Amino acid sequence: MHPIDPFEQNQAGSRSSDHSTESLLTERTIGRHRTPARRWRGAALVTSAPFRVALATGVCCCLGVTAFAVSRPDAEGTDRAVREALVDRAAEVDRRASRDLERSALPDPLSPSPTLSPSPTVSTVPSPTKPAAKPKPKATPKPKPTTPPRPRPVAGLSQRQMDNAKVIVDVGADLKMPRRAMVVAVATAMQESNLHNLASDVLPESHSYTNQGSGSDHDSVGLFQQRPSSGWGTVRELMQPAHAARLFYEALREVPGWENLSITGAAQAVQISAYPDAYAQHEQRATTVVSALT
Known part of the structure; x- marks a missing residue:
């Protein structure tokens, strides 16, 4: 008679246990025990090693995609964000200059200066030239009254x-x-x-x-x-x-x-x-x- 190998004994026990579990699950799939049977089957799926491996693999992929998305932002979105930040900073500098007397504070030289677009050329329409005012005629000065000449004495008079x-x-x-x-x-x-x-x-x-x-x-x-x-x-x-x-x-x-x-x-x-x-x-x-x- 051959001695019983422990490994085979464990395998036999596992098969009998699996068989009993399968019988139990099969029995609960009918009648009023269908819902519990499904829950038990799902729990067994979650606790299985393949499921855990797949779940870990999926999580790693998601993290990688997220990290890639964070590390490689959209270039257009970045430019828009930078432009908005620069415009806000320029507006803040203008506000500071308009409400106090400190004009010596300049933007940080390390920060990029905003590129200002050239302002549209405003065409100035020359105002119609007013006709030159006519010079007022100078008033003719009134002649000063002159004393009439004294009469020349005649007939031996003084x-x-x-x-x-x-x-x-x-x-x-x-x-x-x-x-x-x-x-x-x-x-x-x-x-x-x-x-x-x-x-x-x-x-x-x-x-x-x-x-x-x-x-x-x-x-x-x-x-x-x-x-x-x-x-x-x-x-x-x-x-x-x-x-x-x-x-x-x-x-x-x-x-x-x-x-x-x-x-x-x-x-x-x-x-x-x-x-x-x-x-x-x-x-x-x-x-x-x-x-x-x-």
Whole structure:
């Protein structure tokens, strides 16, 4: 009788065990025990060595694929990510420069500088040229009033006498008086004051006005020696040659038919002098003076 080999004994035991397990699984595949039988069969599959080897191989493949995908990223995605990071960094630098005074901080020299695309050229349309403003015409300066030349003395008169004679003639022209009236007025002034604007020693007030000497014939003043006490006017008025001449012409107008009177008669009708014939001696000289001034 051969001794029993332990290895064969174990093999026999395994076959009997497998046979019993298979019988048990076969029995549970029918009736109400189909679901437990399937679970047991799946558990046996999971615990088997081939399954574990396949599972380990699959896990290794997945890890390799993942590692490859991580280590070899898509080039286009990388460029997009880099561009976005650079744009964000440039925007941050611009924001820092615009909100503080520190302009010396520069980007890290080790980091790549962003490549800025050239900005589109903006075409500037020239604005229409405004027409040049017309120069304003310069205002013509008004001529300064010039003093009329003083009349040249005639008939043996001085310049002062000739100036006073001109005042008498100019007032007569303003009043539209005829030339004969001007001769009567100049001849009267020659007799009364010798064509000088005189003050009066009797009236101290008369010396406070412009004068060319003084007389002592009562209160008579001015070119025509008119008396304030006789109602001719105030001392101030009678010391003004132009006003005194106007008073004489107005009084001459009131003499009826004065145009037909002689020079002496017309002058006496106005002045009522104590020497009525004295005016006649001045008629020729007065005529010469009026002719030179008109």
